[in-house]
Amino acid sequence: MTSPLALYIHWPFCVSKCPYCDFNSHVRANMDDDAMGEALLADMAHEAALLAGRELGSIFFGGGTPSLMPPTLVARLIDQATTHWTAAEDIEITLEANPSSVEAARFSDLAAAGVNRVSLGLQSFEDEALRFLGRAHGAAEGLAALDMAQAQFGRVSFDLIYALPGQTLEDWEAQLARALSLGTGHLSLYQLTIEPGTRFATDVRRGAFEPMDDDAAADFYVLTQERTAAAGLPAYETSNHARAGQESRHNLTYWRYHDYAGIGPGAHGRRLNLATERHRKPENFLGAVARNGHGLRSETALSRGEQAVEALLMGLRLTEGVRLDVMASRFGFSEDALIDAAAVDRLAGHGLLLHAGSHLALTEAGRPLLDAILAEVVAVEAAPA
Numbered sequence: 268m269t270s271p272l273a274l275y276i277h278w279p280f281c282v283s284k285c286p287y288c289d290f291n292s293h294v295r296a297n298m299d300d301d302a303m304g305e306a307l308l309a310d311m312a313h314e315a316a317l318l319a320g321r322e323l324g325s326i327f328f329g330g331g332t333p334s335l336m337p338p339t340l341v342a343r344l345i346d347q348a349t350t351h352w353t354a355a356e357d358i359e360i361t362l363e364a365n366p367s368s369v370e371a372a373r374f375s376d377l378a379a380a381g382v383n384r385v386s387l388g389l390q391s392f393e394d395e396a397l398r399f400l401g402r403a404h405g406a407a408e409g410l411a412a413l414d415m416a417q418a419q420f421g422r423v424s425f426d427l428i429y430a431l432p433g434q435t436l437e438d439w440e441a442q443l444a445r446a447l448s449l450g451t452g453h454l455s456l457y458q459l460t461i462e463p464g465t466r467f468a469t470d471v472r473r474g475a476f477e478p479m480d481d482d483a484a485a486d487f488y489v490l491t492q493e494r495t496a497a498a499g500l501p502a503y504e505t506s507n508h509a510r511a512g513q514e515s516r517h518n519l520t521y522w523r524y525h526d527y528a529g530i531g532p533g534a535h536g537r538r539l540n541l542a543t544e545r546h547r548k549p550e551n552f553l554g555a556v557a558r559n560g561h562g563l564r565s566e567t568a569l570s571r572g573e574q575a576v577e578a579l580l581m582g583l584r585l586t587e588g589v590r591l592d593v594m595a596s597r598f599g600f601s602e603d604a605l606i607d608a609a610a611v612d613r614l615a616g617h618g619l620l621l622h623a624g625s626h627l628a629l630t631e632a633g634r635p636l637l638d639a640i641l642a643e644v645v646a647v648e649a650a651p652a
Contacts, residue, residue: 269321269322270324270520270523270525270526271321271322271323271324271325271355271520271525272318272321272322272323272324272352272525272526272527272528273323273324273325273326273327273517273520273521273525273526273527273528274311274314274323274325274326274327274348274352274527274528274530275327275329275517275527275528275529275530275531275534275535275536276307276311276326276327276328276329276333276344276530276531276534277291277329277330277331277529277530277531277532277533277534277545278303278328278329278330278331278332278333278335278336278531279291279292279293279330279331279531279532279533279549279552280292280293280294280295280298280330280331280332280335280549281293281294281330281331281332281335282294282332282335282403283401283403284401284466285400285401285402286400286401286465286466286467286470287400287401287428287459287460287461287462287465287466287467288462288465289462289463289464289465290330290331291331291532291533291547292330292331292332293331293532293548293549295549298335300336300337300340302553303549303553304337304340304343304344306552306553306556306557306562307340307344307530307531308343308344308347309556309560309561310530310531310545310556310561310562311344311347311348311351311528311530312347312351312560313560313561313563314528314530314536314538314561315351315352315528317538318352318526318528318538321352321353321526322352322353322354322355323348323349323351323352323353323354323355323358324355324358324359324516324517324520325355325358325359325360325361325516325517325520326344326345326348326358326359326360326361326517327360327361327362327363327517327518328341328344328361328362328363328382329363330363332363332364332365332370333362333363333364334362334363334364334365334370334373334377335370338373338376338377338379338380339380341362341377341380341381341382342379342380342381345360345380345381345382346381358383359383359384359422359515359516359517360381360382360383360384361382361384361385361386361515361517362377362382362384362385362386363385363386363388364377364385364386364387364388364412364416365387365388365403365404366387366388366389366404366408366409366411366412366413367403367404367408367412368404368408368411368412370412371411371412371415371416374415374416374418374419374420375419377419378419378420382420383420383421383422384420384421384422384423384424384515385416385419385420385422385423385424386423386424386425386426386455387409387412387413387416387423387424387425387426388402388425388426389409389410389412389413389425389426389427390402390409390426390427390428391406391427391428391431391442392406392409392410392427392442392445392446393406393438393442394406396428396431396434397409399431399432400428400431401466413425413449413451417450417451422452422453422513423451423452423453424451424452424453424454424455424515425446425449425451425454425455426454426455426456426457427442427446427454427455427456427457428457428458428459429442429456429457429458429459429487429491430458430459430479430483430484430487430488431459431479432476432477432478432479434479434487436486436487436490439487439490439491440490440494443456443490443491443494443495444494447494447495447498447500452500452509452510452512452513453500453507453508453509453510453513453514453515454495454500454507454508454509455506455507455508456491456495456506456507456508457506458484458487458488458506459478459479461478485635488634488635489635492631492634495508501586502586502634503585503586503587504518504522504584504585504586505584505634505637519585521581522581522582522584522585523581523582523585524537524574524577524578524581524582525537526538526539528543529543529544529545530545530562531545531552531562532545532546532547532548532549532551532552532562533545533546533547533552534562538566540568540569540574541566541567541568541569542565542566542567542569543563543565543566543567544563544564544565544567545562545563545564546562546563546564547564571598571599571600572598572600572647574598575594575598575600575605575647576645576647578594578597578598579594579605579606579641579645579647580641580645582594583627583628583629583637583640583641583644583645584637585628586628586629586634587628588621588626588627588628588629589626589627589628590625590626591605591606591625591626591627592625593625600647602625604646604647605645605646605647606627606644606645606646607643607644607645607646610643610644610646611627611644614633614640614643614644618630618632618633619632619633619636619640620633620640620644627644
């Protein structure tokens with residue numbers, strides 16, 4: 268049975284660029300919302316023609332800052348998406364939002380447009396940390412926006428960033444306790460990472476601050492897992508925590524390696540065996556749509572081996588892990604060709620992996636070592652069996 272399709276819509280514009288952000292976001296003095304909206308609609312129509320007849324399980328507006336979009340445009344995009352495809356009865360429609368008072372004032376209009384889940388970029392409950400992170404909102408403004416979101420949307424998630432320079436475990440424990448007291452069914456809790464090309468990368472190189480070392484950051488991660496699990500929001504993915512039934516269905520599409528259409532500047536997609544990528548710069552995207560009727564920069568055919576590797580790398584991020592027999596059948600490999608059996612046995616012996624029959628998952632002890640473990644166990648090299 269074909270899984271429901273997911274649709275990602277990228278709105279690339281931001282009021283300012285956060286110093287830790289390496290996403291495809293752009294600051295423009297004059298944003299032509301109408302031109303970008305028409306281009307997104309055309310780009311969507313192109314994908315719909317290639318993925319006709321599918322059930323649409325989720326829509327995700329990401330960015331950039333999609334809460335800057337005119338709610339009327341959000342409504343048009345949702346309407347067109349549910350015209351191109353058959354909307355699932357319980358379709359999940361998520362929009363990322365910054366918690367500024369200006370954007371929060373649009374929540375009622377966004378809900379009326381069809382958005383039923385919002386993901387708020389709170390990032391911290393402390394003003395000093397928010398200033399360090401380059402956020403435009405203060406702590407009180409963020410909490411007020413959360414109240415407004417909970418009044419308007421059936422499902423609300425918010426992000427926090429931890430392991431900041433100089434942060435103590437006690438401080439993070441207090442922030443976690445506050446986060447868990449606010450009544451949302453989903454939390455995204457990210458360790459601060461210094462990404463190449465960001466202002467923070469330049470600051471670190473110049474000695475402006477020193478990132479938290481890996482051992483200390485691991486203590487923050489362990490504390491996060493313990494506290495969220497005890498509160499009934501266990502991790503279902505490395506950085507994402509939810510009550511049962513409140514997981515992001517859209518993001519589960521990525522991690523379970525199902526098809527998703529990505530439209531808008533810089534958006535990536537997986538269409539059957541093709542990896543798709545749109546032009547990143549808004550002006551280049553608009554030009555491509557004007558010339559070609561879509562914003563595609565590239566379509567790359569993935570071999571079954573490449574697909575199997577991606578599926579393993581994504582699936583092992585999930586607490587549920589993967590079924591090797593299902594993957595072997597899906598991609599045409601034997602189970603033994605998917606993994607390095609010796610590495611799996613060794614890591615399982617150390618309590619870092621669970622390997623029972625065809626089920627493979629990281630244990631609680633293994634999750635902090637995710638990247639190192641993936642590098643050892645994923646071994647799709649042989650020809651399909």
